[in-house]
Amino acid sequence: MRFRPTPRDASFFELLAGTAEHLVRGAELLTRLLGADRTQRADLAAQLHAVEHDADENTHALLRKLNQTFVTPFDRDDIYALASTLDDCMDDMDEAGDLIVLYKIGDLPAGVSDQVAVLQRCAELTAEVMPRLKSMTGLSDYWVEINRLENHADQAYRRLLADLFNNGQDPIAIIKLKGVIDALESAADSFERLANTVETIALKES
Amino acid sequence: MRFRPTPRDASFFELLAGTAEHLVRGAELLTRLLGADRTQRADLAAQLHAVEHDADENTHALLRKLNQTFVTPFDRDDIYALASTLDDCMDDMDEAGDLIVLYKIGDLPAGVSDQVAVLQRCAELTAEVMPRLKSMTGLSDYWVEINRLENHADQAYRRLLADLFNNGQDPIAIIKLKGVIDALESAADSFERLANTVETIALKES
Amino acid sequence: MRFRPTPRDASFFELLAGTAEHLVRGAELLTRLLGADRTQRADLAAQLHAVEHDADENTHALLRKLNQTFVTPFDRDDIYALASTLDDCMDDMDEAGDLIVLYKIGDLPAGVSDQVAVLQRCAELTAEVMPRLKSMTGLSDYWVEINRLENHADQAYRRLLADLFNNGQDPIAIIKLKGVIDALESAADSFERLANTVETIALKES
Numbered sequence: 030m031r032f033r034p035t036p037r038d039a040s041f042f043e044l045l046a047g048t049a050e051h052l053v054r055g056a057e058l059l060t061r062l063l064g065a066d067r068t069q070r071a072d073l074a075a076q077l078h079a080v081e082h083d084a085d086e087n088t089h090a091l092l093r094k095l096n097q098t099f100v101t102p103f104d105r106d107d108i109y110a111l112a113s114t115l116d117d118c119m120d121d122m123d124e125a126g127d128l129i130v131l132y133k134i135g136d137l138p139a140g141v142s143d144q145v146a147v148l149q150r151c152a153e154l155t156a157e158v159m160p161r162l163k164s165m166t167g168l169s170d171y172w173v174e175i176n177r178l179e180n181h182a183d184q185a186y187r188r189l190l191a192d193l194f195n196n197g198q199d200p201i202a203i204i205k206l207k208g209v210i211d212a213l214e215s216a217a218d219s220f221e222r223l224a225n226t227v228e229t230i231a232l233k234e235s
Numbered sequence: 236m237r238f239r240p241t242p243r244d245a246s247f248f249e250l251l252a253g254t255a256e257h258l259v260r261g262a263e264l265l266t267r268l269l270g271a272d273r274t275q276r277a278d279l280a281a282q283l284h285a286v287e288h289d290a291d292e293n294t295h296a297l298l299r300k301l302n303q304t305f306v307t308p309f310d311r312d313d314i315y316a317l318a319s320t321l322d323d324c325m326d327d328m329d330e331a332g333d334l335i336v337l338y339k340i341g342d343l344p345a346g347v348s349d350q351v352a353v354l355q356r357c358a359e360l361t362a363e364v365m366p367r368l369k370s371m372t373g374l375s376d377y378w379v380e381i382n383r384l385e386n387h388a389d390q391a392y393r394r395l396l397a398d399l400f401n402n403g404q405d406p407i408a409i410i411k412l413k414g415v416i417d418a419l420e421s422a423a424d425s426f427e428r429l430a431n432t433v434e435t436i437a438l439k440e441s
Numbered sequence: 442m443r444f445r446p447t448p449r450d451a452s453f454f455e456l457l458a459g460t461a462e463h464l465v466r467g468a469e470l471l472t473r474l475l476g477a478d479r480t481q482r483a484d485l486a487a488q489l490h491a492v493e494h495d496a497d498e499n500t501h502a503l504l505r506k507l508n509q510t511f512v513t514p515f516d517r518d519d520i521y522a523l524a525s526t527l528d529d530c531m532d533d534m535d536e537a538g539d540l541i542v543l544y545k546i547g548d549l550p551a552g553v554s555d556q557v558a559v560l561q562r563c564a565e566l567t568a569e570v571m572p573r574l575k576s577m578t579g580l581s582d583y584w585v586e587i588n589r590l591e592n593h594a595d596q597a598y599r600r601l602l603a604d605l606f607n608n609g610q611d612p613i614a615i616i617k618l619k620g621v622i623d624a625l626e627s628a629a630d631s632f633e634r635l636a637n638t639v640e641t642i643a644l645k646e647s
Contacts, residue, residue, distance in 0.1 A: 096438040131397050191543050200406035200612035204413075207616075232508040302644040337603050406612035410619075 041102055044091040046159040048115045051084035052152040055122050059145050062126050063137055074130040081123040088112050102163070107230050114223040115155075121216035122148060125209050132205040140189040144213040147182040151175055151220040158227065168231045175224035182217035186210060247308055250297040252365040254321045257290035258358040261328050265351050268332050269343055280336045287329040294318050308369070313436050320429040321361075327422035328354060331415050338411040344398065349391040350419040353384050357426040360384075364433065374437045381430035388423035392416060453514055456503040458571040460527045463496035464564040467534050471557050474538050475549055486542040493535040500524050514575070519642050526635040527567075533628035534560060537621050544617040550604065555597040556625040559590050563632040566590075570639065580643045587636035594629035598622060 039047065055077055062073040091112050095101065101108055129137070158171040189210050193203055245253065261283055268279040297318050301307065307314055335343070364377040395416050399409055451459065467489055474485040503524050507513065513520055541549070570583040601622050605615055 092435065093438060096435060097441075127393075131393060132400055187539075187543060194544055194613065194617065200616065201400065201409065203613065203616065204406065204409065205400065229504065229508060232505060235509075298641065299644060302641060303647075333599075337599060338606055407606065407615065410612065410615065411606065 039090075040163075041091065041094065041108060042160055042163045044087060044094065045108075045111055045115070045162065046156065048084050048087045048091070048112070048119075049152070049156040049159045051080050051087065052115065052118055052122075053149075053156050055080045055084070055119055056145065056149040056152040059122050059126050060142075060149055062129065063142055063145060067133070071130050074126045077123055077126045081119050084116070084119045088116050103230055103234065107226065107233075110226045111223065111230075114219055114226060117219040118152070118155075118216055118223065121212050121219055125212035125216065128205070128208050128212060132208065134205055134209065137209070138189060138192065138206075140185050140192070141210060141213065143185040144182055144189070144210065144217070147178050147185070148213065148216050148220070151178055151217065154178075155220065155223060162227070162230070165231060165234050168227055172224040172228045175220055179217050179221040179224075182214065186214040186217075245296075246369075247297065247300065247314060248366055248369045250293060250300065251314075251317055251321070251368070252362065254290050254293045254297070254318070254325075255358070255362040255365045257286050257293065258321065258324055258328075259355075259362050261286045261290070261325055262351065262355040262358040265328050265332050266348075266355055268335065269348055269351060273339070277336050280332045283329055283332045287325050290322070290325045294322050309436055309440065313432065313439075316432045317429065317436075320425055320432060323425040324358070324361075324422055324429065327418050327425055331418035331422065334411070334414050334418060338414065340411055340415065343415070344395060344412075346391050346395040346398070347416060347419065350388055350395070350416065350423070353388040353391070354419065354422050354426070357381055357384055357423065361426065361429060368433070368436070371437060371440050374433055378430040378434045381426055385423050385427040385430075388420065392420040392423075451502075452575075453503065453506065453520060454572055454575045456499060456506065457520075457523055457527070457574065458568065460496050460499045460503070460524070460531075461564070461568040461571045463492050463499065464527065464530055464534075465561075465568050467492045467496070467531055468557065468561040468564040471534050471538050472554075472561055474541065475554055475557060479545070483542050486538045489535055489538045493531050496528070496531045500528050515642055515646065519638065519645075522638045523635065523642075526631055526638060529631040530564070530567075530628055530635065533624050533631055537624035537628065540617070540620045540624060544620065546617055546621065549621070550601060550618075552597050552601040552604070553622060553625065556594055556601070556622065556629070559594040559597070560625065560628050560632070563587055563590055563629070567632065567635060574639070574642070577643060577646050580639055584636040584640045587632055591629050591633040591636075594626065598626040598629075 058073050058077040058080065062070050062077070065073055092109075095105060095108055095112075128134075154171055154174060158168060161167055161171075190207070193206055193210075198206075264279050264283040264286065268276050268283065271279055298315070301311060301314055301318075334340075360377055360380060364374060367373055367377075396413070399412055399416075404412075470485050470489040470492065474482050474489070477485055504521070507517060507520055507524075540546075566583055566586060570580060573579055573583075602619070605618055605622075610618075
């Protein structure tokens with residue numbers, strides 16, 4: 030089942046929330062992909078890619094609206110930054126899933142599940158916060174928590190990287206796995222950038 | 236022979252078209268470099284680098300003009316985005332040529348020619364579309380075609396990546412070749428970003 | 442000893458200069474880290490990370506001020522670009538120090554010292570130029586020199602890369618060292634981007 034793009038007459042907040050919902054769905058697929066066997070993985074990566082495509086259409090609708098609207102709820106540049114950073118989060122997760130399949134990676138180290146669990150939580154928090162941009166209330170808990178989660182993701186990433194090089198694995202396996210964990214780390218960074226943008230918007234409006 | 240930078244009193248459209256012409260010339264040199272032997276390759280990479288340098292000067296002239304002009308044909312930020320993305324396209328192609336020489340790579344897989352053929356076509360379409368920004372006509376064919384081409388480049392890239400890891404090559408050869416095909420994939424992404432910027436400008440003006 | 446963040450009522454110029462001072466301190470720590478043994482390296486990397494953290498707080502103070510100030514000394518976007526590029530310089534240097542420790546790298550090639558010496562000089566020039574943004578005088582020497590230094594860094598980087606692949610090292614050592622020299626090259630690029638931003642500001646004001 031594919032998510033439907035958000036309807037044509039949706040508000041900026043609805044469009045942003047719609048893209049964030051795609052992130053939640055993407056993170057769920059990525060979580061399932063980790064635990065799946067090779068055949069299921071290819072199918073789940075295809076589903077993840079379909080979600081990425083739907084998110085793209087949503088972003089496109091938002092940009093179209095942005096470019097044809099004279100008065101926007103907050104700075105045009107900030108809406109643009111939100112949309113493009115949500116897109117980065119999705120692309121990074123999609124890339125990670127894609128590389129796991131493309132590289133025919135077998136079992137993944139437990140640390141990768143930690144990385145993805147953080148992304149899942151970040152996606153959920155992001156989906157919750159987007160509609161609250163309308164009232165500009167209860168935003169600070171979100172960015173504090175995302176920063177805490179990103180810190181956690183960063184530690185998981187660094188442990189994975191150290192293990193990867195110190196466990197006597199063969200170089201090709203290292204290159205492949207490094208590609209995957211780099212993409213997941215990049216997704217966590219994108220979620221943090223998104224939280225920074227929300228904080229900037231809140232500061233301006235306060 | 237080196238391209239001359241565009242003259243001092245050129246319009247924004249002429250300066251953008253001038254940089255795009257450098258992209259066409261750069262893509263041609265990259266195409267020839269793929270088929271050349273090692274000595275010729277070093278020479279062609281040097282020529283490519285000279286074209287990159289000329290494109291830089293052109294971009295510099297454009298930014299100078301932008302910063303000293305009060306009324307611009309469209310949003311200042313959009314002109315800046317066009318200039319800096321044209322620059323990214325050039326840098327990525329230059330890097331690919333440079334790495335082929337620096338890494339002393341021998342024969343390249345056929346898929347690399349596919350990647351470069353797409354870049355060549357993207358450069359030509361970009362050079363054709365830049366002057367049309369003046370009248371804002373016939374732009375949509377361009378971005379639709381670039382998106383189609385980028386999709387094609389993406390498939391060539393993913394096939395190359397899968398082959399690279401599944402053909403039993405030695406790790407050092409993999410690292411080197413991955414550097415080249417990543418740079419070419421990044422160039423295709425830059426051309427797509429450029430097309431998205433043109434689409435954004437067209438949407439605003441419509 | 443940790444640097445204190447710049448005081449709360451500091452001007453934009455003082456805040457920018459404060460961050461640049463952190464870059465000088467960071468580059469010094471990185472220089473010492475190169476020549477240190479493994480135990481000292483871990484300690485120096487931790488100090489470098491603390492400096493990065495202080496620089497972050499400084500940047501945060503600057504962004505808060507930016508978002509709550511109606512009239513800024515020059516374009517809001519340009520102040521934002523300066524702050525975020527100073528941040529990139531710091532992050533890249535921090536990453537390089539971190540990887541040296543995380544990867545348990547032993548002796549480093551001499552070329553790495555060349556890279557870091559350039560960064561040290563770039564940081565010093567940057568700390569000198571930030572306060573001069575107030576009077577907009579004596580800026581051109583700075584960006585000309587940074588461009589010269591970045592060119593020098595680029596040559597050191599390319600020599601290191603060629604040596605790395607042609608000296609018969611094992612693939613894992615190559616991947617590790619490439620991570621470090623890529624981060625240092627990225628720091629040099631960030632300093633160049635910073636100089637370009639200063640040049641842009643100077644052009645607008647002239």
